[in-house]
Amino acid sequence: MNTPDVLKKILAAKADEVAAARRVKPLPELRREAEAMPPARGFAAALATRVGAGQVAVIAEIKRASPSKGLLRAEFDPPALARSYLAGGAACLSVLTDAPFFQGSLNDLRAVRAAVALPLLRKDFLLDAYQIYEARAAGADCILLIVAALDDARLRDFAALAHELGLDMLVEVHDEAELDRAARLEPTLLGVNNRNLHTFETTLDTTVRLARRAPAGCLLVAESGIHSRDDVALIRAADVHAFLVGEAFMRAPDPGARLRELFHTEG
Numbered sequence: 393m394n395t396p397d398v399l400k401k402i403l404a405a406k407a408d409e410v411a412a413a414r415r416v417k418p419l420p421e422l423r424r425e426a427e428a429m430p431p432a433r434g435f436a437a438a439l440a441t442r443v444g445a446g447q448v449a450v451i452a453e454i455k456r457a458s459p460s461k462g463l464l465r466a467e468f469d470p471p472a473l474a475r476s477y478l479a480g481g482a483a484c485l486s487v488l489t490d491a492p493f494f495q496g497s498l499n500d501l502r503a504v505r506a507a508v509a510l511p512l513l514r515k516d517f518l519l520d521a522y523q524i525y526e527a528r529a530a531g532a533d534c535i536l537l538i539v540a541a542l543d544d545a546r547l548r549d550f551a552a553l554a555h556e557l558g559l560d561m562l563v564e565v566h567d568e569a570e571l572d573r574a575a576r577l578e579p580t581l582l583g584v585n586n587r588n589l590h591t592f593e594t595t596l597d598t599t600v601r602l603a604r605r606a607p608a609g610c611l612l613v614a615e616s617g618i619h620s621r622d623d624v625a626l627i628r629a630a631d632v633h634a635f636l637v638g639e640a641f642m643r644a645p646d647p648g649a650r651l652r653e654l655f656h657t658e659g
């Protein structure tokens with residue numbers, strides 16, 4: 393699929409999906425499940441520990457398909473991918489749970505939770521508090537808040553709910569105006585998506601540019617379009633040491649080995 397404003401399409405489908413999910417499992421029941429979960433694993437802390445030790449921190453993504461690239465990996469076994477990433481040195485994992493556009497599911501997230509102890513990001517398009525409870529109940533440790541998809545009130549409310557449920561948040565921006573809105577949340581983790589989610593245009597210059605005006609004290613994560621060691625070096629030169637990578641790993645025969653090749657010199 394390569395139509396303009398895919399984000400708008402995804403959000404429209406998501407609203408229908410959430411309404412359907414609420415009919416199957418009403419919020420009070422889901423909330424009880426979420427609140428009965430064991431404590432979340434520190435997603436932000438896992439990244440900060442690596443970066444604090446002078447290492448790169450990689451969030452390795454489990455994504456079968458994407459709107460911009462279509463099918464990325466025919467043989468798709470989320471627990472096996474998670475184990476491969478663990479062996480390759482990932483600090484955390486990101487699991488796509490959107491079905492219509494990425495061919496993912498909450499079951500993928502549950503299966504990965506059962507397979508490895510690494511902290512997990514639920515990668516989806518959140519527009520309703522219901523999805524935050526869903527994330528917690530399925531074993532996520534972190535949620536994604538896409539600033540382009542949320543007004544300021546929802547950003548604030550979702551941040552408060554994530555905090556209440558013990559979840560970390562990756563607050564994602566793509567331009568200066570979004571960065572200024574995100575900064576008001578004083579985020580611990582700030583993701584810079586190199587991909588424009590309306591048009592798919594992807595350039596690493598986005599991270600380089602926005603890194604210069606990122607608020608002090610937050611940990612920056614460069615997201616999307618990272619394919620080579622030169623890409624990694626360019627981003628590290630901008631003083632960004634945490635990365636979220638999907639396609640480059642998903643297309644590799646051994647994703648964990650590819651992670652090691654891209655990010656580590658030895659091992």
Ligand SMILES: O=C(O)c1ccccc1NCC(=O)[C@H](O)[C@H](O)COP(=O)(O)O
Binds near residue numbers: 399458461585617637
């Ligand atoms: O990946 C897409 O095509 C896409 C399209 C529209 C909205 C979001 C999209 N992707 C989500 C992501 O941000 C990426 O999965 C993630 O940053 C990894 O990117 P990559 O390494 O380029 O697969």
